[in-house]
Amino acid sequence: QKEVEQNSGPLSVPEGAIASLNCTYSDRGSQSFFWYRQYSGKSPELIMFIYSNGDKEDGRFTAQLNKASQYVSLLIRDSQPSDSATYLCAVWGNNDMRFGAGTRLTVKP
Amino acid sequence: EAGVAQSPRYKIIEKRQSVAFWCNPISGHATLYWYQQILGQGPKLLIQFQNNGVVDDSQLPKDRFSAERLKGVDSTLKIQPAKLEDSAVYLCASSFSDMDDFYGYTFGSGTRLTVV
Numbered sequence: 001q002k003e004v005e006q007n008s009g010p011l012s013v014p015e016g017a018i019a020s021l022n023c024t025y026s027d028r029g030s031q032s033f034f035w036y037r038q039y040s041g042k043s044p045e046l047i048m049f050i051y052s053n054g055d056k057e058d059g060r061f062t063a064q065l066n067k068a069s070q071y072v073s074l075l076i077r078d079s080q081p082s083d084s085a086t087y088l089c090a091v092w093g094n095n096d097m098r099f100g101a102g103t104r105l106t107v108k109p
Numbered sequence: 110e111a112g113v114a115q116s117p118r119y120k121i122i123e124k125r126q127s128v129a130f131w132c133n134p135i136s137g138h139a140t141l142y143w144y145q146q147i148l149g150q151g152p153k154l155l156i157q158f159q160n161n162g163v164v165d166d167s168q169l170p171k172d173r174f175s176a177e178r179l180k181g182v183d184s185t186l187k188i189q190p191a192k193l194e195d196s197a198v199y200l201c202a203s204s205f206s207d208m209d210d211f212y213g214y215t216f217g218s219g220t221r222l223t224v225v
Contacts, residue, residue, distance in 0.1 A: 097154065
């Protein structure tokens with residue numbers, strides 16, 4: 001069974017801080033890794049993907065991948081109240097996309 | 110480009126009734142997916158179409174769920190008869206080809222089903 005694990009949270013950070021979201025996966029054959037943001041009552045929205053070991057930066061977001069440790073993370077710098085949402089980690093391999101249950105992030109003003 | 114369209118947005122039915130959801134993918138997208146998202150969980154794939162053929166329906170409860178994608182464009186997902194545990198958001202997503210999974214895909218706004 002291919003598993004994607006995330007801490008459910010809630011993770012609470014003050015405005016302006018760095019939020020760190022973590023995800024582990026079980027399938028070593030996984031090839032691509034995604035972070036989706038889901039606001040309450042809305043559908044998931046793709047914010048980043050990464051497929052090579054190391055860091056990938058996009059604005060305030062940085063995705064980090066370590067395939068040896070089967071670990072992927074998302075850092076949100078200068079967190080804003082509008083970043084408050086559930087963040088879903090998704091892992092793709094062999095034409096199969098698996099989602100974690102998500103981490104709920106709250107950014108307090 | 111227009112996004113993935115889904116309807117209805119909300120549906121409330123009694124158990125043992127039937128219900129159908131509709132999805133129109135982004136124009137030109139060959140691959141279409143139906144996901145079920147139960148409250149507090151991540152989306153779970155129900156069925157994947159490539160054009161009008163089924164690629165993966167291994168997690169579709171075939172005794173009560175059915176889906177079709179006639180003409181390789183829009184799709185319908187049906188539940189008959191519904192059970193209480195079918196209460197969830199049903200999400201449709203599409204991509205240009207299944208290789209676009211490498212870059213992720215776009216979800217529609219979803220249909221929230223409540224079975225009472």
